[in-house]
Each structure stands twice: as structure tokens, then as C-alpha cells.
Amino acid sequence: MDLFDSNSTERANLPRNMIENSMFEEEPDVVDLAKDSAAFPAFPALDPDEVAYEPRSSRLLVRGLGENDMDEDEEDCESSARLLGMSFMNRSSALRSSSSPYARQAPPRSCTRPSARTMVVCVLFLVIVVSMIMVLYFLPGCTFTKAGCRKPNKTSPLEPVYPVSTSGELFPWTQLRLPHSIHPLSYELTLTPDLDDMTFTGRTVINMSILHNSKLIVLHAQNFNITKATFKLGDGQASAVTVLEYKPRRQIAVKFKEELKAGQFCVLTLDYSANLSHSYDGFYNSSYTDEDGNRRVLAATQFEPLSARKAFPCFDEPTFKATFLIKINRKQNYMSLSNMPKAKSTPLSDGLVQDEFEKSSVNMSTYLVAFTVANFTPITKNVSETVVSVYSVPEKKEYTDYALETASKLLEFYNNFFDINYPLKKLDLVAIPDFLAGAMENWGLITFRETSLLVGKESSPLEKQVVASVIAHELAHQWFGNLVTMSWWSDLWLNEGFATYMQYMSLQTVLPKLDIGNLFLAVRFRAMDKDALNSSHAVSTEVNTPEQVDEMFDSVSYEKGASILLMLNSSFPGDQQFRKGIIQYLKQFSGLNTETGDLWNSLSQVSTQHQNVSEMMSSWTSQKGFPLVTISRKGDQVTLTQEHFLLTSDNATRTSSLWNIPVTYVNDSCSLAPECRQMFTLKSKSDTLKLPESVKWLKLNYRNTGFYIVHYGDEGWHALIEALSTNVSVLTHEDRASLIHNMFALSRLGRVSFRQVLNLLNYMSNETETSPVTEALLQLNSIYRLLDKRQEYNLVARMKTYILKHFDSLIEKQTWGEEESVSKEELRSALLGTACSLEEENCTKKAKSLFKQYVESNGTFKIPGDLQLVVFSVAAQSDEDWSTLLTMYRTATNDAEKRKILQGLASTQDPRRVVWILKEGLNGNIIQTQELPLVINTMCKGFAGYLFVWDFIQVNWDSLIAKFRVGSFAIQTIITSATSQFSTQAHLDQVQAFFSSLKERGSQMRSAQEAFETIRLNKRWMDNNISTLRKWL
């Protein structure tokens, strides 16, 4: 999946599951569930023997608060004590001493007339009795029974607390993850959507293989009305079965009296009806207005990560791969698409047509299944053995050529690069009018947001870059993700980190003109900024709940994942070794599921230097954060020291993490060509390397391919700044950008003063390359915005003067006409965007005149794509032009342009308009709800927006999580945007109070923790630097 600026899917009744979990979590440890079943009102009165306690996120189930069970099982005593605390222990001890036959046998008698002998005997007897009682106290009762004690069995949970299914009967499964005793082999789905009623009926036939003896089948299903269920074992007769449903976990189950035996095959057939989803996941409805003004409806799917279960009952976890045969019954005036090519169309008696698709030739995880029912128009091309098509609504067909051409080139590249041909006969790329994510890699039927796929012939190179990189990402998934799939969402990065890395790598080769390198560099900087927070997480992280699964779709899985793959590839000699390892991995695990270690093992096997890839890379995937490498130099000795670069670092959070860092470096005698690069592996806390004394300066992390930050010390920085002031070309532009990024990061960490940041920026008057300039502007703008929000008007004015003065000559050089080079477009849109937002007069004047020309030309005059946002944002500040923009927004057909008009509208500083846009974004009539995260992100940059947005979020929280789901990338974006500009204690208190009031409606989200941390850091930065700024700016 490509996140773009928002993620897919919504699940309205998610909180129910969280309520369920938090009930378990918050229950006092010593509650006696057996006696007090009223403590869990959802449970009926149960036999004490059946009651157990299931801690959240733990597979360890402790049974037996019932008295009889206590003596039977050693594990009961141990685990119960551990989990339930001493009061439970005391209770059990008391029980045992009164019920044990040994205790009753030995009552100490008193000696009425004691002789010395009797006394000795009595004392001895007493000692023996006391010892025996003590033994009984400390040994479990089972020690003395015939059966003895059972060995603890950690893998098979004991009898759990069974929740109650919808019918009132106990549901026979207690865990979030499905049992592995039965595996699906193939599905046959028949779906009949009714786009007038927004409902559908379905029949799902699942062929299964029984791997272990079992009395139940458990699978996922959500929001279905199951009308009929039959079961057939082997060659036997199909018979009706009862399906139990447990809604909070979206599971259904069928219980059997007789055990199903390992090695047998069986078939479950379910008929059901349901509503089409009104959110962006499952089998959902979408609509658009065609060129004649008619409302058109369509239905599409988005299943990743957990929504296939909303369209058909299934084993909805990535390891349960199976084949799929899909049939769609549709009205004659629609067409349908699915993963596989259409096999045949048959008219049905009720006037519908049944489209039957070929049975999938590959085993697929459920999240990759897809189908659409709509009126799409295709354009098609043959590439090797594959028919590649791009589909859109008919009126947007003219925007599909670029996607077809790009997808074809990339398919050829990947077929060759992976040395495995794309396995299906067709590959469709479909632009869906309502789509929350950027795109979704469904096998053979990749779905896109219109803005991620459609682009005009005259669109700017930068707009084409957006489309090409999303296509490159999704195509890479056809191998990474679809062919070889992560076993569980905890290793999502194996899908997303890889697809992200391949999207940049493939475009550098296939479409070098798109200059994708600058974007990838910026992406790595932003990934570090996020990963420097204590609220970050390891690349591979344990996830259990649906909310945690959603939260994995974040910068760490995508961007840090891609960054560490680049670092690994760069550490290999030559460019073929990494590729060989990847090919080996894909071939070895083709059609299977993997964990992170499998990838490292494959790469270790091809290492010509017998490099232990696992050892190196596990230090990057198993711990959060990344290292700061500090240099100190004495003569020819350079000492490198590593520590965790943690922005929030106090004694409580300080870690002793160590990374295996492939440190690269260049020096003043040779610093540009790849041959200049030298390498040194830093594994320990500190190590030294030798350099010729004549070396004047060192630059580490050549071209910023490593995921670490470098502090050169006062002298080191001084030497580098001096070298750059004399000649900027002594370092590559990536290295210059990396110095700027690292310096700002060190300032945030408190290791360098802001004076040193300004010293480095002094060299910028000679800088002309895109990546150093855009990085410096991004950093300065973010400080400017924080000051603006703090209403430090004097400093705001000085900051503005500083920025304009430093970039003045570059700003003046920018043109406003069509531009061929992506890199130049990136540079000028950053420079002019900054100048106009700082209300630099020439810039705003030019922008206004372009807008006027554009409006008056009646569509014949085009504003270059990279400058549209600059121009529309200036226009949106005037009353009249804002209204004109709104009219344009309602009628625009070019989606890329439409999106920039919306951002322009959202940049208004008029509170009434801010409120209106937010409301419209939520109700989705004029402004598509899928754009709300983008709207919020844009608004929060301005002063008017950011205060209103925070209020809006608090008031409308329940509607927001109904649309976007707790933990989703869209919600992450909304929270981050709304809170990242706060820098005061008052705001921190407000944000904390709000999130803690949410309880199960989102208080546990990682993005809430991230928000608290960011506000604290902003506050710290302000406290430490405002006086310096007053002095130096």
C-alpha cells in the first residue's frame, strides 16, 4: 500500500474490541472471577472450573480459580501467583492446608504427663509434623497424587474464558489470532452487489485441509447476516451447521461433536447478505459526478490490512494463503474487474450478468483479493507475457497514457531485476474516484487514488514524478508482499520498506529524468526526525490488536525500512550482490511467508566478504532509533563514539543501544567520486581509525546513505564550514544537505548552539543545488512557524528578514514559466513557496498576476504544475479570489490541479472559511472526506488554521474515528498536523487531557505519545533558544 498522505480503511465498531481488551486489562488482579461473575456483566454465570483470566496481549491463559483445580496443576500455582499476586496465593494456601489428608493425619497431641522420653518423642514428632506441613505449603498438591504433576505446557493454552457469541452460546475461541489446525486451500466467491440499495449478497465456498485434529473451525467475518451454512467432510454429504459469531473480534466459528481428523479435507459454504461499506475499506461504495452532471455509483474494495473479512468470510491473516475463484453478478450497464482475467460472462435469469474470473494461478493472502464494479474505460498494452491496462472513469481517459507507459517500463525492469517474471497474465491499474490510501497493490488489480495515477500530457515533470513513484512502489509489491509475504503485521516493513526502497531505486534506473534522488534523500531525513523520538518503535515490533496493526503503517515501516535497505546495499561492494541476495530470497520463499531473519539469511549467503548481514541488520530492525556518531581527532587518530540519538533523553529514557554501523567517510583529498569513499565498521561504543595527518577535514556518511547523524565536534564543524565557504563543490550536494540536516538535529538535541547552525548556513549564499536549499528552507520554515504560533512578532519579523536575505539572490533567479527539470521545479517551488508565504512583495505580485491571467484565459493559460500551489495559496488570501478558487474546485477535472486548489483554499486565514472547509471535509459533499487529512495538514501551517483545527478535532473526534479508524495513517496525520505546532505547557496540558479522556477511543495510540513528546521538545527548544535568536538573528 502507498500511504500518500492518508491511509486506507475505516472500521466503525473498532472501539468495541478495545473496550473488550481494556476490561481485561483494567480488572484488579485479585478479583475472584469464579465467585464474582458480575464483575464481567457480559459473561453468564459460569461453572467455576471453566473460568479463567486472559491478560491482554498474552497467550498465557491461567485457568482454575475454582478450588478443585488448584491441586491439579503445577502451572496453576506458579502462573497464578505471578499474575494474580499474593492475596491469591494466600487464599490457595489456606485452602490446601485444610483439605489435605496429610494435614489431617497428623494432629499434634498434647502430653499431659511428660516423661523425658515422651518429651523427646513429642518434640521429634512436632518437628516432623511442622516439616510436613511446610512441605505441603510449598509443594503443589499434585506432587502426592497418583497422576503426579503435569509438565507445564507453554504452547497449548489451558481452558480459556469463552466469550459469549451473538446467539448467547459460548464462543469456542478466545484469541485474536486464528487457530492453525485448519488451513484454507481455495475459495470460491460469488458476489451480487446492488448499487441502488448499497447492499450485496454473497456465497463463499471454502475448501480446507485439516492439519491437526480439531473440533472447531474459526475464521473471520464482519457485519454479515449469514442466511445459510453447510459443511461437508471428505466425500460425505453436505449438512447444515450452526455458525457462532463473536462480533468484537470479527470471528465466526463452527463447532463439531466429533473431531475432524488431520489429513482430511472439508468444505464450508456460507450464504450471507451485507451492506456495502460506507467507509474506505471492505467492499465499499463510491460515487462521482460525470461530465453531464449525473451522479454515478460504483463499488470497489480495499482489504489491507484487516478488511477482507468485511466482504467475505475468510481466514484473514497473511499466512493463510489460498487460491480464489471469483464470480461477480452485475447489471448489464456495469463492468467488473478482479485479480484474474475474466474467463466468461453468462446472462442470468434475473437480468443480471455473471462475470466469472479465472481461478487464481497463485496462492494469495486475503488482503490482496480485489474486485470492482463500475463503468471504467481501459487503455491497454502488451508487455512480455502480460496485458497491462489502465482504467479510469470514461471522462478521465485522456489522463491515463503516462501511467500505462510508465507501468510498462517498470514491469519490464522488475521482471529483469528480480529474475522472476510477473506471474499473472494481466495487470490492471485502476483509478478509483473515492480512495483513501495512495494506492493498493492487490495482485493483478492495483487500485489507486485518481491523483496517484492520472496525469495530463502537459502536466509538470514533478506531477509525473508523483504518479511514477506510486506505480513503482505498487509494482515492486507484486514481488515483495504478493509473491513473498510477511508472516504477520509485525514485519510489515518487509513489504513496505522494500517497496519504498524499490520505488526510488527502480526510478533512478528506469526514469532518471525524474530526479527521484532528492525526494529519497528528503524522505530519509524525515524518517530520522520521527525515529529520534522516544515514542518511535523498532522496525520489527510485536503487534496484536487491530489498532496496533494499523499503526504499523507509518514512517518507520516505510521510510526507515527503505533507508536501512539503502544503507545495506551501499555497504556491499559493487551493485550486484544485494540484487543476488534479493533474487535468492524471492526464489527461496516464492509463494510463502517470511520473517525479517529470512531476508538477512539470504543476503548473508551471497555475501562475497562473508559479511554477517544478520548480525549487522538486526541491530537496525530490533531496536528503535538510530545512532549519533561523534568524532574527536588527535593528530592521525580519529575516535568515533556512538550513542542513541534520542531527542527526549533523560536518565529514564537513556538507552545503552549499540548499532553495527557501516560508517563511510571521505576527506579533503578525495571527496566526490564513489571511489573516494572509505568504510569502517563501528560495532562497539567507541573505536579509532587512523588518518594521514595532512587530512584537513572529514565528512562521514558519504551521500547520506547511512541512517545515522554525525557530530564533528567544534573543530570538525569549523573545518567543514570553512571548506564550504571557499568552494561549495568540495562535497556532493547530498553531503551538503546532510550537514544541514545533521546540524539542525544536533541543535534540537542541545549539542550545538543555534549560533553554530547560523554559521553553517552562512555558506548558503553560494549554494544553488536543490537538496541543500530545500532542507535549509524546511528547517527554517518550521522554526518560523513555531515562532509565529508563539506570537513572537519581533522574532518572526527578524526570521523573515533573515530567510529572505539569505535566499534573496536565488529567489530572484527563479522563473515562472514551464520548466523541464524536476530538480529545478523542486527548487523553485520551495523558494517561491517560502517567499510568497513570507509575503515577499515581488513574489505575491507575480503570483496574483498569474492567477488573474489564468482566470481570464478561460482555461487556455496554464500555470506550471509546480507553481500552482504557490499561486493558489496567494490567491486564497483575498476574498474575491478565494470564491473564484472554490468555483474552480467544484468543476476541476484534472485531479492533481484540483488537489492544489483545495490546499490553496485551506491556506486561508479567514476563520469562517477555515471552519466551513473543515465541516465540508467531514460531511464529504463538496470536499471529499478522503482529503480531510491533507486539508488539516495544510491549515495547521497557518495561524488561523491551527487553533481552529485542534478544537475541531476534539469536538468531532467520534466522527473522525468513524471515518478513518483509530490508529490509521489518516488519524496519525491528523494528530501530528494538529499538535506539532504547539510549544507551550498550556497546550501540552490540553492535549494530554483530551487524549486521556478518550480512553478506549484512542488514548493508547502511539501518535498521542508522539504528540506529547513533540510539544515538550518544541517547548524545550523555545526555552533554550529564544534568547539566542534575539541575540543573533
Ligand SMILES: [Zn+2]
Ligand atoms: Zn506499499
